[in-house]
Amino acid sequence: MDVVTNAVPRGTAAPDESVGMSYLDRLPRRVVVVYLPLAVFTFVLLFPFYWMTVTALKPNHEMTDFNNYSPFWPSSPTLQHIYYLLFETSYPGWLWNTMLVALGSTILSLAASVFAAYAIERVRFAGSRWTGLAIFLAYLVPPSILFIPLAVMTFKFGIYDSKLALIFTYPTFLIPFCTWLLMGYFRSIPYELEECALVDGASRWQILTKIMLPLSVPGLISAGIFAFTLSWNEFIYALTFIQSSENKTVPVGVLTELVRGDVYEWGALMAGALLGSLPVVLLYSFFVDYYVASMTGAVKE
Amino acid sequence: MADAAVQDRILLPSEPKASLLKSRGMVGFLFMLPALAFLLIFLTYPLGLGVWLGFTDTRIGRDGIWIGLENYQLLWEDSLFWLSVFNTLLYTITASILKFALGLWLALILNEHLPFKSFFRAVLLLPWVVPTVLSAIAFWWIYDSQFSVISWGLIELGIIDTPINFLGDMENARASVIAANVWRGIPFVAITLLAGLQTISPSLHEAATLDGATGWQRFRHITLPMLSPLIAVVMTFSVLFTFTDFQLIYVLTRGGPLNATHLMATLSFQRAIPGGQLGEGAAIAVAMIPFLLAAILFSYFGLQRRKWQQGGAD
Numbered sequence: 001m002d003v004v005t006n007a008v009p010r011g012t013a014a015p016d017e018s019v020g021m022s023y024l025d026r027l028p029r030r031v032v033v034v035y036l037p038l039a040v041f042t043f044v045l046l047f048p049f050y051w052m053t054v055t056a057l058k059p060n061h062e063m064t065d066f067n068n069y070s071p072f073w074p075s076s077p078t079l080q081h082i083y084y085l086l087f088e089t090s091y092p093g094w095l096w097n098t099m100l101v102a103l104g105s106t107i108l109s110l111a112a113s114v115f116a117a118y119a120i121e122r123v124r125f126a127g128s129r130w131t132g133l134a135i136f137l138a139y140l141v142p143p144s145i146l147f148i149p150l151a152v153m154t155f156k157f158g159i160y161d162s163k164l165a166l167i168f169t170y171p172t173f174l175i176p177f178c179t180w181l182l183m184g185y186f187r188s189i190p191y192e193l194e195e196c197a198l199v200d201g202a203s204r205w206q207i208l209t210k211i212m213l214p215l216s217v218p219g220l221i222s223a224g225i226f227a228f229t230l231s232w233n234e235f236i237y238a239l240t241f242i243q244s245s246e247n248k249t250v251p252v253g254v255l256t257e258l259v260r261g262d263v264y265e266w267g268a269l270m271a272g273a274l275l276g277s278l279p280v281v282l283l284y285s286f287f288v289d290y291y292v293a294s295m296t297g298a299v300k301e
Numbered sequence: 302m303a304d305a306a307v308q309d310r311i312l313l314p315s316e317p318k319a320s321l322l323k324s325r326g327m328v329g330f331l332f333m334l335p336a337l338a339f340l341l342i343f344l345t346y347p348l349g350l351g352v353w354l355g356f357t358d359t360r361i362g363r364d365g366i367w368i369g370l371e372n373y374q375l376l377w378e379d380s381l382f383w384l385s386v387f388n389t390l391l392y393t394i395t396a397s398i399l400k401f402a403l404g405l406w407l408a409l410i411l412n413e414h415l416p417f418k419s420f421f422r423a424v425l426l427l428p429w430v431v432p433t434v435l436s437a438i439a440f441w442w443i444y445d446s447q448f449s450v451i452s453w454g455l456i457e458l459g460i461i462d463t464p465i466n467f468l469g470d471m472e473n474a475r476a477s478v479i480a481a482n483v484w485r486g487i488p489f490v491a492i493t494l495l496a497g498l499q500t501i502s503p504s505l506h507e508a509a510t511l512d513g514a515t516g517w518q519r520f521r522h523i524t525l526p527m528l529s530p531l532i533a534v535v536m537t538f539s540v541l542f543t544f545t546d547f548q549l550i551y552v553l554t555r556g557g558p559l560n561a562t563h564l565m566a567t568l569s570f571q572r573a574i575p576g577g578q579l580g581e582g583a584a585i586a587v588a589m590i591p592f593l594l595a596a597i598l599f600s601y602f603g604l605q606r607r608k609w610q611q612g613g614a615d
Contacts, residue, residue, distance in 0.1 A: 034413050041407050042421065045428050045488065051450060052439040064448045071450060108339075116336035125329025135336075138344055140597060142545035144566035145586040148573045149347035149354060172344045175336050204328050233432040235548045236566075240574055251434035255552060266442055273435035284430045288423045291430070295489070296496035 056081055056271040063266055081267035082275070090245050091272060094253035099279070101163050101238075101249060102231040105170035109227055110220065112171065113178035118208050120179070121186040122194065132183060139176035146172065147240045154241050165241040166249070170231045177230070178223040184297055185219030186212060222294035225287050229280050250276035354583035361577040372584035382585065384560055385568040389592075392479060392564060393544045399483045400539055401532070404490025409524075411491065412498045422492065429488040437552035440481045444468050444553065468554055471561035478553055478562050482543060490535055497531040498524070537600035541593060565589050 055063060058074040069075050085091045116135070120128045150172075154165040189212060197207050213220070238249045245257060254272040258265060284291055355372055359365030376382045411422055428436060443450055444467035452464035467477045501524060509519050547566040550556060556563035556571065563571075565585055573582020 030413075034410055034415070037406065038410050038415070038421070041403075041410070041487075042425065045425050045484065048436060048439040048443060048484070049427065049431075051443060055442060066448070066453050071453060112335040112339055115332040115334075119329045119332035123325060123329040123332060125326045125333075128329060131333065135340075138340055140541055140593070141344060141348065142541060142589075142593070144545040144547050144569065145351060145589055146344070146347050148569070148579055148583045148586060149350035150343070151574070152350065152354070152359070152579065153343075153347060169343055171339050172347075175339055179336060204332075229430060233434075235432075235434050235551075236570070239551075240570075251432050251548075254438065255434055266445075269438055270442065273438045276435050277431040280430055280432065281427065284427075285423070288419075288426075292422070292426070292492060292496070296493050 052270045052274050055266055056274050058267065060267060081265075081271040084265075084268055085271050085275065089257065089268075090248070090253065091250075091275070093246055094248050094250045095276070095279075097163060097247060098232055098249040098251075098276075101166045101170070102228050104163070104167040105174060105231045106224055106227040108167065109171040109174035109178050110224055112175050113182055113223065114208070114213070114220070116175070116179045117182035117186055118212060121183045122191075122212075123204065135176050135179050135183075139173065139180060141172075143173060143234070143236050147236050150237065151240050160241060161243045161247060163247060166231075166234075166238055169237050169241070170234060174227045174230060178227055181223045181226070181294055181297055182216065182219055185216050185222075189215050218290065218293075221287065222290040222297070225283055225290060226294040228283065229291075232280050351583050352587055354580055355587040356584075357580045359579040359583075361574075361579060365580050368580075372581050373588075375581065376584060376588065381560055381563070382568065382588075385563045385565050385585075386588075388475070388560075388562060389544060389564045389566075389589075391475065392482070392546070392562075393540060396479045396482045396486065396543050397536065397540050399479070400486040400490050400543075401536055403483065404487045405494055405532075407487060407491035408494035408498055409520075411495050422495070426488045426492050428485050429492075433485060433548045434552055436485065437481060437549050440477075440484075441468075441553055444477050469558055471558055474554055474558055474562050478550060481553065482546065482549055485549075486539060486543070490539060493535045494528065494531065497528050501527045533600045537597060540596050540600075544592060544596065545589065 054072065054074060057077040057079075058069075059076060059078045059080065062069045062075060119125065120132045120135070150169050151160070154160045154169070159165045159168065193211055193215075194207055197211055202210070233251070234249075235251050238252045239256075242248050242252060245253070248256070250272070254269065254276060258269050258272055354365070356367055356369060357365030358368050358371070407425070411418065411425075415421065442448075446466050446469055447464060449464060449467060451467075452461070455461045456464070466473060468474045505523050505527075506519055509523055514522070545566050546564060547570065550562055550564055550567045551570070554562045556567050565588065569582045569585035569589075571582075572578045572585065576582070
């Protein structure tokens with residue numbers, strides 16, 4: 001911190017000569033303009049995770065006693081909350097449900113989206129442009145205006161309160177997203193490759209499975225992990241369509257079953273939030289570049 | 302979207318090959334079938350069903366009958382509904398402006414030459430990756446009326462005397478949920494805008510610098526115009542998802558205190574699922590559609606105008 005406080009007076013004088021490119025800036029100015037705000041952003045954006053972790057490891061008596069124990073560090077770290085979560089609640093079941101639902105809906109959506117994106121982008125049937133636009137608009141339909149009619153439908157179909165209800169409804173936002181992403185990806189694959197294969201007598205099916213799919217593995221990974229994360233994080237459908245404890249997903253289970261009356265078990269809640277975030281964070285950390293590519297790709301088209 | 306279509310027409314001069322692709326329409330239809338079937342059954346149909354439900358008095362466990370505009374008349378006279386509209390607009394506008402300003406700032410910072418740049422970029426996206434409900438639970442604890450770490454810190458620093466009642470006071474609760482929403486939205490805006498910033502050629506900035514442009518002038522006349530199409534798209538997404546937000550409010554306040562944070566989505570849920578009035582809930586959801594359409598059209602035409610200004614198509 002002392003570097004920063006030293007730099008402030010000199011930094012305020014610096015803007016007079018700030019005409020040059022950023023790499024010509026002197027260090028004190030960069031500290032004020034770049035490093036200090038970056039430090040604040042990093043602190044604010046990451047603090048909740050730190051706080052979540054610390055709380056999850058604190059024994060109950062330390063959690064609310066900031067005078068005798070340092071609030072920022074568990075003085076006697078404990079795994080009791082995690083133990084409670086894993087062995088005395090249905091938490092492992094929720095994790096398993098979320099995993100099944102996320103995998104099921106992701107695979108379903110990816111399969112449908114590959115065909116749709118290929119048809120729109122490469123078969124170019126009459127009206128493919130409009131179909132592409134419709135897919136984009138479908139992505140803009142928010143779950144908050146669909147959950148009531150979908151609840152009525154799942155009830156009529158007899159899949160209410162089952163994992164199938166979620167596996168079938170999540171593709172409503174996954175298919176438009178994956179299709180849009182894969183359309184962009186297929187567009188980047190040279191058309192000539194396909195023409196050669198067509199001339200050699202390959203069928204559309206062969207072109208898709210033997211040429212396009214192997215070439216678009218990075219695009220499929222991007223779409224896949226993004227779809228998985230979106231389904232893992234979904235809340236309003238899971239809250240509305242699932243009643244019984246054994247079918248709940250992690251976000252719904254943590255919120256509805258770990259909060260009992262007025263006594264909030266903060267340790268268990270934080271441990272539940274932490275463990276529930278872990279799978280997506282791990283997936284994300286292995287595929288950061290794919291993830292960023294899919295996020296920016298979906299927007300940049 | 303429009304420019305993608307235009308590009309295709311230019312990039313695909315291979316129309317003569319059409320004769321090779323027998324019954325293009327049939328092949329296209331077969332390939333589209335799985336996605337189309339899914340979207341028609343689980344997206345288009347429920348959208349229509351939702352509009353229809355809004356005109357009925359359906360309740361949980363009982364099919365409704367057509368009652369015309371009665372739900373909407375009730376809503377029109379319902380002060381809670383209008384409060385939720387006001388809250389939603391306040392929430393969306395404030396949070397979007399903050400997300401845009403702070404996100405753009407963070408993007409500009411990350412665009413500098415930094416040590417461990419990719420590390421920062423990866424770590425700062427975490428709020429957006431983690432399930433909203435789970436991070437909202439962390440905020441719930443951070444906003445606790447007695448044991449909030451923010452209150453503790455401010456008391457230690459001698460700025461306040463008593464803990465802040467984050468979620469119990471109307472104004473505080475509004476500010477708190479907006480802050481949590483902004484916290485989650487900044488990384489999305491920052492990382493997508495960063496991708497746009499990286500496509501701006503440094504030579505433009507160098508040329509402007511040689512001509513004596515100040516940092517602000519370069520930002521105002523180079524960075525901003527080059528970035529504006531992307532900004533329009535990113536902010537459309539941001540506005541749409543903020544407007545229809547449900548999770549954060551449901552975790553933090555459930556619409557309280559005194560309905561000060563009830564959004565249209567949470568009111569719709571409350572009336573429809575715990576309240577059992579599916580018809581009325583659907584009517585509230587339908588009432589969100591005009592706002593969403595307005596946001597989409599606004600950004601679409603905003604986008605078009607900018608493109609024309611830059612000498613693009615049309």
